[in-house]
Amino acid sequence: MNLAFAALLLLVRPPADLSDFAKSYGLEADVRKSTFTDQARGYTVSGTEATDAAMESYRELWMKEWSLYPSDLMKTARVKKIVFCEGLRVNEQYRAAVPSFDLDAMYYDPALGAGIGNYQRSVIHHEFFHMIDQRMKLLYIDPEWSALNPKGFTYGNGGANMRDGNAGLMTKDIPGFLTAYGTSGVEEDKAELFAKLIVDAEFVADRVKNDKVIAAKVKLLKKRLAAYEKGMGQAFWDSVAKKTAADSLPMLALRA
Ligand SMILES: [Zn+2]
Numbered sequence: 001m002n003l004a005f006a007a008l009l010l011l012v013r014p015p016a017d018l019s020d021f022a023k024s025y026g027l028e029a030d031v032r033k034s035t036f037t038d039q040a041r042g043y044t045v046s047g048t049e050a051t052d053a054a055m056e057s058y059r060e061l062w063m064k065e066w067s068l069y070p071s072d073l074m075k076t077a078r079v080k081k082i083v084f085c086e087g088l089r090v091n092e093q094y095r096a097a098v099p100s101f102d103l104d105a106m107y108y109d110p111a112l113g114a115g116i117g118n119y120q121r122s123v124i125h126h127e128f129f130h131m132i133d134q135r136m137k138l139l140y141i142d143p144e145w146s147a148l149n150p151k152g153f154t155y156g157n158g159g160a161n162m163r164d165g166n167a168g169l170m171t172k173d174i175p176g177f178l179t180a181y182g183t184s185g186v187e188e189d190k191a192e193l194f195a196k197l198i199v200d201a202e203f204v205a206d207r208v209k210n211d212k213v214i215a216a217k218v219k220l221l222k223k224r225l226a227a228y229e230k231g232m233g234q235a236f237w238d239s240v241a242k243k244t245a246a247d248s249l250p251m252l253a254l255r256a
Contacts, residue, residue, distance in 0.1 A: 058110030070231025
């Protein structure tokens, strides 16, 4: 079989079944069929049915993003279950996704933000990074990271207190940060950087060239991930780059 034909086969491969895909990661895909409230330690996670209509397009998007991760990472980060539901809330606050540290589960809302640019892709990685960061025991208190910030900078009151819809937009106007949301707390800063490195590497690379603080943060983030899990070193970033290139192929074809 020649290479071009093999590549074509990959392109026309039918989408894998969600639960089979999850199983290949040692995960359970839990698509909720009714309203629920899951009790966690000191908070509740609740939501409603993940409708077929919402799952129809989200399923593939989620699998595509998740396939970037090495399966060993699930064990290291102690993630056992991915819950899909709509109307997702932590206590009474609506969220696009929730990393539940004590339930060893990630929750994702397939409907919230559907069709808004890279929003859902970014959320998948941003929230999963919170899980990794918590497992690394660096989530909220991270002096090494905070010390990289511009002199005199202090973080805000956390992401929950910055719910402005524009806070997640990437900007070149804040030295040391990719988004306003990243200034709300050290945990959001790291998660934003990780997610944007995956969904808009070009933008981040451009900022890195002109911003020493961001360059230092990228370096530290990559160093930590590589040390945390074998498959999260250069091999991971190479597959991110490959996916980006593959995603932009149809656009290139259109331009030609
Ligand atoms: Zn966050």
